Amino acid sequence: MTDPLELISFPGTGNLPFFAGSEKGLYEARGVSVNLETTPSSMYQAQHLVAGKFQLACTAADNVVAYQEGAGEVELDREPDLFMVMGATQIEVAFVVRPEIETYEDVKGKTLALDALATGFAFALYRMLDNAGLTKDDYEMVSVGSTPSRWEAVQEGTHAGTLLIEPFTSMARAAGYRVLGTTMDFDEYPGQVFTASRAWAAANKATLLSFIQGHLDTLDWVLDPANKDEAAEILARNMPNMKPQAIGPAIGKLMDPRTGLIPGCKMDYPGLKMVLELRSQYAPQGTQLSDPDKYIDLSYYEEAVAGR
Structure with missing residues (x-):
C-alpha cells in the first residue's frame, strides 16, 4: 500500500463518506488509505494544497476556478495547476x-x-x-x-x-x-468537488485511481438504505458535538441527491456554468468566464469507473 493520501475538506456532515470509508476499510480494500484534515478556511486549504501538504481537497467548485484565474484571496508559493477530478456533494448552503x-x-x-x-x-x-x-x-x-x-x-x-x-x-x-x-x-448550483494538482495526478495516477474507486465504493455503501442506521452511528461518533436528535435529519439530507451526496460523484455541468456566471458578474476582476471544461479533467474518473 502507498503512503496515506492527505485530503483536506471543510467541517460538515458531507465528510461522512471519509469517516465510513476509513472505518469500514473500503479505501484500503482498493490499496489506498486516507488521512482527513478539516480546514479552518478556504485560504488555508488552497495554500497548503498547492504547496503539496495535501494531495486532494474537497472544496467549492468556485475555489478551483478562482485560484486558476489568479483571483484567490491568498498568495500561493507557485503557479497553481488545479483541476476538478469529480463531483463530491450537492450540499445546500x-x-x-x-x-x-x-x-x-x-x-x-x-x-x-x-x-x-x-x-x-x-x-x-x-x-x-x-x-x-x-x-x-x-x-x-x-x-x-x-x-x-x-x-x-x-x-x-x-x-x-x-x-x-x-x-x-x-x-x-x-x-x-x-x-x-x-x-x-437557484435552478442549478453545485456543492463541492474533488480537486488536485495536474502534476501530482499525472505522477500518481495509480493512487488517484485507487482513491476514486475506494470513494465510489464508500459512497455506494453510505447511500445503501440497508446501512442507514450504521451510517448514522458513524456520523455521530465522528461529529460528537452534534445533538442526537440532529443525526437523523442530517442523514436524510445526505441521502437526498439535491442536498447531499452525489451518486456516482457525477460532475454537475449546468451548476458549473452557474458558478462561472456568478463569478463573471460579481468578481472584482470582471473577467467573463464560460467554459467549465477549462477546469475539469474527467479522464482519471472515467478510467477508474471503467476499472471497477
Whole structure:
C-alpha cells in the first residue's frame, strides 16, 4: 500500500463518506488509505494544497476556478495547476441570520460573515441579496473563516448572518435563527468537488485511481438504505458535538441527491456554468468566464469507473 493520501475538506456532515470509508476499510480494500484534515478556511486549504501538504481537497467548485484565474484571496508559493477530478456533494448552503432579522430588508446596515469575500459560495450570497433588491452599499461582508468560526461569530452577535451547511443549519434553526434563502433557490448550483494538482495526478495516477474507486465504493455503501442506521452511528461518533436528535435529519439530507451526496460523484455541468456566471458578474476582476471544461479533467474518473 502507498503512503496515506492527505485530503483536506471543510467541517460538515458531507465528510461522512471519509469517516465510513476509513472505518469500514473500503479505501484500503482498493490499496489506498486516507488521512482527513478539516480546514479552518478556504485560504488555508488552497495554500497548503498547492504547496503539496495535501494531495486532494474537497472544496467549492468556485475555489478551483478562482485560484486558476489568479483571483484567490491568498498568495500561493507557485503557479497553481488545479483541476476538478469529480463531483463530491450537492450540499445546500443556507443564508442564516440572527433571530431579530426577519427579512432581507433587516440586513441593511449589518455585517455578514463569510469564509472569503470573493471565492467559494460568496457569490451565491451576493446573488441572493441582489435578488432581494439589496445593493453592496446596504451591507458589509467580513472574512471570518470556516463554518464553525462563522456560526460562532453570528451566535456572539458579532455579525448578523452567514452562510452555513449541515449540521450547522439545523442547529441554527433549532436555536431560533432564521434562514432567508439557500442555494436550493437557484435552478442549478453545485456543492463541492474533488480537486488536485495536474502534476501530482499525472505522477500518481495509480493512487488517484485507487482513491476514486475506494470513494465510489464508500459512497455506494453510505447511500445503501440497508446501512442507514450504521451510517448514522458513524456520523455521530465522528461529529460528537452534534445533538442526537440532529443525526437523523442530517442523514436524510445526505441521502437526498439535491442536498447531499452525489451518486456516482457525477460532475454537475449546468451548476458549473452557474458558478462561472456568478463569478463573471460579481468578481472584482470582471473577467467573463464560460467554459467549465477549462477546469475539469474527467479522464482519471472515467478510467477508474471503467476499472471497477
